[in-house]
Amino acid sequence: MPVHALSEDLKSLIDKLIQLKQVPPTEPIVQLSLNTVAMPLISWLASQTQFPRIYWHGRDRIEEVAAIGACKDFRFETGINDQQLAMAYQEQRALSTNQNIRYYGGVAFDRTIESWPEFGNSRFILPRIEFRRSGSKFSLLVNLNFAENDHHSEIDKAIAAIEAVMPAKPLSPPKKIVPLGRSDKPDFERWKTLVEQVVEPKFNQDTPKVVLSRLTQLEVNEPIDPWMVMACWQGRNPNSFQFGFQFSPERTFISCSPERLFRRRQQELFTEALAGTTVRGLSQEEDIALANALLEDNKNSVENQLVRSHIVNMLTPLSNYVGADELATIFKLNHIQHLHRAIRAELKPGVNDFQLLQALHPTPAVGGLPRHSALNFIRQREGYTRGWYAGACGYFNKYESEFSVAIRSALFEPGRINLFAGAGIIAGSEPEAEWQELENKLATIMSILFEM
Template sequence: MIENIRKKLQHFREIEGEFPNKNLLITLESQPLLALLKAQKTIFPALYWQDKELLQTIVCFGAIDDSETIPQVKGDIRYYGGLAFQQQGEQWPDFPAIRFIRPALEFIEQDNKLTLTCHFDSHFSVTQSLTLIDQLQPPVALQNMNAELLSRHDLPTKKQWAELVDLAIEYKALLPKVVLSRQTELVCRESINHCDLLYQWQIANPASFHFSFQFSADYIFIGCSPERLFSRHNNQLHTEALAGTVNRGRNAREDAILLQSLLTDKKIDRENYLVQEFIIANLKRLKADVVCDQPRVMQLHNVQHLCVPIHAQLTPQTTDADLLYKLHPTPAVGGSPKLPALQFINDNEPYLRGWYAGAVGYISEQKSDFSVAIRSALISNNKIKLFAGAGIVTGSIAEQEWLELDNKIHTVLEIISQTEDN
């Protein structure tokens, strides 16, 4: 594969020069892209993206542009990145308020075909692209995790959580809903391989967005999120109100009873309606025509959610930046009304959310796709921070919401602590 790419690049240079202003598209034999990502230890940025419908799997290496603004793009240009949960204040290292990169090498598997796009902008050289190609290592087999947990630390603690929930309910006149969250830091004996973890997470929850963003050797942000922020195809937009959670049942009968409770529970209906109302109102502010589908239940490995699909016809003037700023963060991860909820979170949560509950995805002229970065984790060597949130409304009980947080990280805890015999 490497030699084939080198020859194509060298021939491309003969035609377009050392600094091309157009991309080179190369068709390749199929490669396991997550295994290809696992093999690379020295190339940054290194990104992975798989959409919820499993239509596209993408791996990117290197960058010809690195921007802390939301790009507007034309032609065959594509940017990958995300926005933090809140754009104000301190953020995580490597993950500022906004960060998007245009990759140097972009591998895309779609319709059982693998293509490589070598990106150029008249400033990035063929020689630089060849240098990246020469650094690529062959795919490395993915395997089960086998990590020994040394410690666990929850922030807020269970006592602090109960106090936070009580405080949020006291504010119910100003805050009908606020989403509170928890960071669970695990320390393992050995370093954590994020590709192996993501591979097992994909198996447990296949119908989700799967992503990995690594901008340096120090930090990796990964996720297996069930929640779409939006998918735009030209002027057609698809989004969803995803709010309201119950467990999976221990057997088919219990599972069906719990599923039905999602569709009939008044507290859950109120929680989901606040998200619908927010999305519809903000799309209409962009002069979009909006239609909602009937509620349905999204079933995952350990939990199930109430989901209302929403579709919109956008005006030609609407940009991806407009959509990101209007729709992010939704009440599903922040609360309602938006600004008081965000202020409450900023004032009271004892840790920085960073890109957790932020927006991650890609932007191109014809299509843009973004997930809400829930069910996510920040990895650094042998430490992993897991995140989970719960919507607090009138009637919420702190103990039950704490158990919901545990259920939302249970899949990852299972994966990390499994033995080789499993």
């Protein structure tokens, strides 16, 4: 796109970059920013030709981010451990004092086995260009990595990226999808066997909870715009986290997840126990009755308490204080409702984000208890690679970080849509009821894909 067609704000950024050529950088990582006009961020992101493409929308609806390109890309495959990842990030973070610089990305559900192509077991990006919305204020940012690139050539790369920015176009209109086929891994018969193995008394005594999941693959013969699906999903469940990562045109991972892994503001930490599920009612009276039944249901209450207790126990060595709700409340989504307990901690000095990831991820709400034996069961018997599904996605910076658990998610590939859902299996779980819970959790995304 020629410079004369760029918005005035993009031109202003280019002017700032040209001026920066005359001044040696003060730090190895530099961020330029300016306030800008309101922008439909998903539409803008879908219109771009540069990769990666990253989207983040907080559950509180205050913050939204669309980012493209990369001036730093951390990608780790099988074999990397959290200490090495923490060391690499801490070294990178030390290159700037700017608290607004963020690294967006995620970690896989199981970092001991191979993950999806392009995504890695862990991958974090310092984007080249970001649009951020905070409340009603929009800002435009460009990041520069002088630690690994020549001063002038890095600025030239940034200018080229800005010149390649495309204007936002309307998203492609939704159209009903007719799948060529559907397959489930595991299928129902295998699912039934797995549930029966988990609830078997001898196994269940040592491993009281395993979260089993299912991959539903839909074969399609026409391209589906994942960002259009993301926008529709956002409209259906506005009180969820919404995020997406597209590292190439071949694969896009999107999620509309209700679950926060953690939010850190300096030494203050917020997390939650979100486990226990029922459907929504067709009327207000039925909805309230279903919520009350969920609150009184022993199986779901035990499941939520297990998650709460585990999180408190894992945070206690890292914290000066940990407090958790004694009583569960109801967290409502479009098609389902969950039991929810809020948890807050005051972290000890020096505790870093990767210690938090190591302590909290994967939570008992997506893995099970005890973690080691539950993960072994999943790894050996579930029958497919979860990848970033049920992983942790979000961002780091010096002042704060926020991660969501990547449930309610979809991976788009050429000719295929991969959908994921899981259910906590404890003593008393019944295969048919848990299978129906998977269907309930896919109801929103299925309605978007098949009723458009």
